[in-house]
Amino acid sequence: MTTYSLLILPGDGIGPEVMAEVRKVVGWFQTNRGLNFDVSEDLVGGAAYDKHGTPLADETMARAQAADAVLLGAVGGQKYDDLDFSVKPERGLLRLRKEMDLFANLRPAQCFDALADFSSLKREVVAGLDILIVRELTSGIYFGQPRGISEDHTPGNEGGRVGINTQRYTSGEIRRVARSAFELARKRGNRVCSMEKANVMESGILWREEVQWVHDNEYPDVELSHMYADNGAMQLVRNPRQFDVIVTDNLFGDILSDAAAMLTGSLGMLPSASLGAPMENGRPKALYEPVHGSAPDIAGQGLANPIACILSFAMCLRYSFGLGAEADMLEKAVETVLAQGVRTADLMGPEGGTPVSTGQMGDHIVAAL
Amino acid sequence: MTTYSLLILPGDGIGPEVMAEVRKVVGWFQTNRGLNFDVSEDLVGGAAYDKHGTPLADETMARAQAADAVLLGAVGGQKYDDLDFSVKPERGLLRLRKEMDLFANLRPAQCFDALADFSSLKREVVAGLDILIVRELTSGIYFGQPRGISEDHTPGNEGGRVGINTQRYTSGEIRRVARSAFELARKRGNRVCSMEKANVMESGILWREEVQWVHDNEYPDVELSHMYADNGAMQLVRNPRQFDVIVTDNLFGDILSDAAAMLTGSLGMLPSASLGAPMENGRPKALYEPVHGSAPDIAGQGLANPIACILSFAMCLRYSFGLGAEADMLEKAVETVLAQGVRTADLMGPEGGTPVSTGQMGDHIVAAL
Ligand SMILES: CC(C)[C@H](C(=O)O)[C@@H](O)C(=O)O
Ligand SMILES: CC(C)[C@H](C(=O)O)[C@@H](O)C(=O)O
Numbered sequence: 001m002t003t004y005s006l007l008i009l010p011g012d013g014i015g016p017e018v019m020a021e022v023r024k025v026v027g028w029f030q031t032n033r034g035l036n037f038d039v040s041e042d043l044v045g046g047a048a049y050d051k052h053g054t055p056l057a058d059e060t061m062a063r064a065q066a067a068d069a070v071l072l073g074a075v076g077g078q079k080y081d082d083l084d085f086s087v088k089p090e091r092g093l094l095r096l097r098k099e100m101d102l103f104a105n106l107r108p109a110q111c112f113d114a115l116a117d118f119s120s121l122k123r124e125v126v127a128g129l130d131i132l133i134v135r136e137l138t139s140g141i142y143f144g145q146p147r148g149i150s151e152d153h154t155p156g157n158e159g160g161r162v163g164i165n166t167q168r169y170t171s172g173e174i175r176r177v178a179r180s181a182f183e184l185a186r187k188r189g190n191r192v193c194s195m196e197k198a199n200v201m202e203s204g205i206l207w208r209e210e211v212q213w214v215h216d217n218e219y220p221d222v223e224l225s226h227m228y229a230d231n232g233a234m235q236l237v238r239n240p241r242q243f244d245v246i247v248t249d250n251l252f253g254d255i256l257s258d259a260a261a262m263l264t265g266s267l268g269m270l271p272s273a274s275l276g277a278p279m280e281n282g283r284p285k286a287l288y289e290p291v292h293g294s295a296p297d298i299a300g301q302g303l304a305n306p307i308a309c310i311l312s313f314a315m316c317l318r319y320s321f322g323l324g325a326e327a328d329m330l331e332k333a334v335e336t337v338l339a340q341g342v343r344t345a346d347l348m349g350p351e352g353g354t355p356v357s358t359g360q361m362g363d364h365i366v367a368a369l
Numbered sequence: 370m371t372t373y374s375l376l377i378l379p380g381d382g383i384g385p386e387v388m389a390e391v392r393k394v395v396g397w398f399q400t401n402r403g404l405n406f407d408v409s410e411d412l413v414g415g416a417a418y419d420k421h422g423t424p425l426a427d428e429t430m431a432r433a434q435a436a437d438a439v440l441l442g443a444v445g446g447q448k449y450d451d452l453d454f455s456v457k458p459e460r461g462l463l464r465l466r467k468e469m470d471l472f473a474n475l476r477p478a479q480c481f482d483a484l485a486d487f488s489s490l491k492r493e494v495v496a497g498l499d500i501l502i503v504r505e506l507t508s509g510i511y512f513g514q515p516r517g518i519s520e521d522h523t524p525g526n527e528g529g530r531v532g533i534n535t536q537r538y539t540s541g542e543i544r545r546v547a548r549s550a551f552e553l554a555r556k557r558g559n560r561v562c563s564m565e566k567a568n569v570m571e572s573g574i575l576w577r578e579e580v581q582w583v584h585d586n587e588y589p590d591v592e593l594s595h596m597y598a599d600n601g602a603m604q605l606v607r608n609p610r611q612f613d614v615i616v617t618d619n620l621f622g623d624i625l626s627d628a629a630a631m632l633t634g635s636l637g638m639l640p641s642a643s644l645g646a647p648m649e650n651g652r653p654k655a656l657y658e659p660v661h662g663s664a665p666d667i668a669g670q671g672l673a674n675p676i677a678c679i680l681s682f683a684m685c686l687r688y689s690f691g692l693g694a695e696a697d698m699l700e701k702a703v704e705t706v707l708a709q710g711v712r713t714a715d716l717m718g719p720e721g722g723t724p725v726s727t728g729q730m731g732d733h734i735v736a737a738l
Contacts, residue, residue: 090568120494120607141536142569149571152539159540163575166535167510170521171528199459200511202518206532233628237606238489255624259602
């Protein structure tokens with residue numbers, strides 16, 4: 001029987017709490033669907049720094065490389081704000097993304113009908129929203145050289161310093177993430193909108209040309225459009241349902257996907273997948289994590305919503321293990337529980353519902369399975 | 370009597386139409402308030418390219434440098450999409466910003482009560498919204514070297530090219546725009562939120578440190594907070610009224626200010642000012658332009674809303690000429706006309722109103738003065 005090895009990295013803040021609920025779900029599939037998971041756990045982010053003095057120990061990195069899939073909770077917290085850049089909790093996550101070469105970050109922004117009223121946008125603008133942002137995750141200004149802060153005593157430079165980062169994209173890096181976007185679009189609405197600032201940045205021109213090249217040569221059946229990223233931000237606010245799949249670079253993707261996530265009003269509900277090239281066994285290198293952060297202010301109080309993390313595991317079933325039916329099942333269970341009015345604190349609106357803790361929400365979902 | 374020299378650059382698309390209405394307003398102040406404007410006009414963007422083969426002729430640049438203030442309509446259009454990067458309409462605008470050293474771009478995002486229902490956001494989220502985004506405009510990734518597209522035959526780089534842009538900020542560049550933001554905050558809600566990605570970019574760390582330095586040494590009375598730009602995008606969508614003044618870099622400012630503008634639902638209403646250092650006469654170098662673009666699809670049909678451009682002239686009266694009372698007057702006139710239900714096509718909602726053309730809107734505003 002196939003064994004799926006899962007490395008769980010709960011991380012900081014509410015990470016451990018929400019991950020405990022994922023473990024319940026994993027356990028359910030193990031017991032009731034005969035799936036064989038080999039689960040291990042390790043530290044990342046501030047938690048790893050506290051123990052090892054680094055946000056990701058080399059042994060953890062090696063275990064992540066060897067695992068079939070990594071599930072991550074969240075990293076960061078004010079407690080670590082004054083740490084040196086090189087050991088900040090975020091560096092652990094960035095190292096995972098880079099060394100596992102997880103170039104395609106899938107961020108669905110979906111508005112759950114039961115929760116549409118939580119959006120700051122009008123119901124008629126967001127109800128039924130279901131877009132997928134594919135963000136390049138291993139290159140661009142996040143990783144380009146040269147970078148750093150140095151002295152700069154040019155006359156007139158009050159303060160005497162300069163800070164530099166480099167946006168660098170190769171044609172190959174752009175093509176591979178474009179292919180991911182086109183592949184995904186074919187399974188959805190068959191439309192891709194690519195966003196950059198080709199009117200201002202040469203790296204944006206290259207982006208546009210290479211996405212167009214992949215389209216013309218390999219995916220002429222998919223509808224492709226291009227949009228400047230600032231207009232993209234506007235259009236996401238104005239009428240997000242005009243989009244199907246959006247493909248964009250690391251930095252624009254960071255900002256636009258967060259804006260898109262907030263449009264839905266369901267931040268505590270949104271999962272993500274970061275995928276790399278296929279391994280020998282045919283599975284892509286993969287890391288799954290909720291879109292929300294570590295929320296240290298509510299950590300340890302049973303207030304966190306575990307659904308984003310549980311839906312990240314659903315993505316793992318689908319994209320890493322090809323278990324689409326099981327993923328559907330889990331997503332259905334979440335919908336059922338929401339329809340029953342079961343609500344963690346963040347989902348409690350004026351229309352009421354049954355208030356539950358993080359742990360109770362996990363139990364309800366397992367029960368619905 | 371003081372003469373104020375104004376250089377008008379209508380540009381492309383709806384630029385000339387909306388600028389014609391500004392001229393009516395300028396004329397009114399000339400006739401009725403004894404203000405002496407020396408108005409001249411020139412080409413920028415695609416219009417300049419069509420005539421001179423460059424989006425900004427050197428003589429136009431010289432006239433802009435010599436003027437007390439520049440009023441710009443809009444640049445760009447699909448017609449110019451295939452032009453070489455170096456002569457695209459946008460390059461004309463970027464050259465003006467850079468050579469006039471207009472480092473502080475002021476973008477108010479205001480929700481006009483009469484128009485709150487045009488927002489895709491709920492009325493209770495945006496009604497009364499009045500925030501000011503101060504965007505650095507002459508540095509960062511828009512202008513940093515090295516930049517460009519070149520060949521790159523590293524093994525594995527399918528396509529064989531690489532695109533590079535450089536984000537480069539000096540401490541002095543950050544401090545001067547931070548000062549603008551703190552000064553403006555003192556005249557408003559006295560709060561500044563600075564946005565960057567200090568968790569990922571060293572230039573963001575420098576940004577955060579220098580803004581903090583200016584605060585601690587020169588503006589300790591102003592409340593300062595810091596936020597990651599991705600969270601900033603989320604917070605703008607979730608609850609934009611939490612902000613007073615936002616200060617951020619050129620690229621984040623481009624995206625966040627467009628998102629903020631769209632929140633208001635009043636895109637056709639939003640002006641902007643781009644200010645540089647004081648000239649010999651004490652006035653800052655300055656360029657004023659609407660936030661909206663050139664909208665070539667509706668150009669020449671009397672459908673454009675001239676208010677954003679007219680309110681940009683109000684900013685000119687206030688910031689370039691110290692004519693705060695006159696600026697107030699003009700802003701009041703716009704409010705009066707809106708309250709009367711006078712509406713250009715973009716402002717026509719289900720509740721009706723008196724439909725007017727671009728020219729009629731200008732006439733109504735002049736009448737209300
Ligand atoms: C935590 C941080 C480094 C990260 C990023 O900027 O990519 C986060 O914002 C995200 O989007 O996953
Ligand atoms: C037209 C373009 C070059 C410009 C920019 O990117 O700055 C525009 O989007 C703006 O915000 O003024």
